[in-house]
Amino acid sequence: MAVLKLQSLKPRPISELSMKVGSIRCYVSSCRAVLLPRFGGPEVLQLRPDVPVPDLKPNEVLVRARAVSINPLDTRIRSGYGRSIFEPLLPLILGRDVSGEVAAVGASVKSLTVGQEVFGALHPTALRGTYTDYAILTEDELSPKPASLTHVEASAIPFAALTAWRALKCTARITEGQRLLVIGGGGAVGFSAIQIAVAAGCHVTTTCGNQSISRLIAAGAEQAVDYTSEDIESVIKEKFDAVLDTIGVPETERIGINLLNRGGHYMTLQSSITLSL
Ligand SMILES: NC(=O)c1ccc[n+]([C@@H]2O[C@H](COP(=O)([O-])OP(=O)(O)OC[C@H]3O[C@@H](n4cnc5c(N)ncnc54)[C@H](OP(=O)(O)O)[C@@H]3O)[C@@H](O)[C@H]2O)c1
Numbered sequence: 001m002a003v004l005k006l007q008s009l010k011p012r013p014i015s016e017l018s019m020k021v022g023s024i025r026c027y028v029s030s031c032r033a034v035l036l037p038r039f040g041g042p043e044v045l046q047l048r049p050d051v052p053v054p055d056l057k058p059n060e061v062l063v064r065a066r067a068v069s070i071n072p073l074d075t076r077i078r079s080g081y082g083r084s085i086f087e088p089l090l091p092l093i094l095g096r097d098v099s100g101e102v103a104a105v106g107a108s109v110k111s112l113t114v115g116q117e118v119f120g121a122l123h124p125t126a127l128r129g130t131y132t133d134y135a136i137l138t139e140d141e142l143s144p145k146p147a148s149l150t151h152v153e154a155s156a157i158p159f160a161a162l163t164a165w166r167a168l169k170c171t172a173r174i175t176e177g178q179r180l181l182v183i184g185g186g187g188a189v190g191f192s193a194i195q196i197a198v199a200a201g202c203h204v205t206t207t208c209g210n211q212s213i214s215r216l217i218a219a220g221a222e223q224a225v226d227y228t229s230e231d232i233e234s235v236i237k238e239k240f241d242a243v244l245d246t247i248g249v250p251e252t253e254r255i256g257i258n259l260l261n262r263g264g265h266y267m268t269l270q271s272s273i274t275l276s277l
Contacts, residue, residue: 037091119154
């Protein structure tokens, strides 16, 4: 996952922006944004200076972006994934993740205040993304940013971690003592999944590249198998209550399903289909 630091873009300070106190519309009316005017490679992206900022709905928060991250979903949509849905809606602003400061809040927002440091992620189908000086998210899509994290670090977490959370907590409903296999633990989603499962009291085995092994063991995985040099099926002896396959090629799918306990969950991120066996 790549991370873009936005501090160098120098958005106008909020004090220079028009404000209507007591109204939900109390912020900048336009700002810089990276637009996707047509599908293609990175060269089609355009930095525009005056992209309109919509009015805030009551439950929405305006975030002055300090850092955003680039997820696989962004590069796929840029290349044409979901063309039939997104083409009529071009130009789009890509980007799911953001870390920054609250610049304004809608009338019903209670938990966040102007000036607070926050991070969060938009829904996968949100049309106005975060590649902009001022992103709009709902109150429940944002959390206070821990002081121990920089904006760059914080912006790298939400979308990948929420993907892992949804798979493990909402689909597999992992519980303490269960056994989980994470195929591809070295990536952003896999690394998040390991930490979520360990925190839930699960026993975690993972596959990853050699350079990732020590990091994943330090995060709590009990076994990390190098997929580049080891035969996964002969090294991993036990079966699992859930398998999260972040790679999703036919070989990892076959291995993952073969290593499941009866009634376990195989989850792949390469398709919208989640199989419950
Ligand atoms: N990031 C997100 O927010 C997000 C959200 C939804 C869905 N997804 C999907 O989830 C998948 C993973 O995304 P990601 O962001 O986690 O990717 P990533 O950060 O780019 O990580 C991919 C990792 O997979 C590992 N890998 C490659 N081939 C492998 C194999 N055969 N066996 C085991 N590990 C292997 C590599 O780990 P080593 O470095 O250890 O070799 C690599 O670092 C993608 O298909 C993506 O579209 C991602």
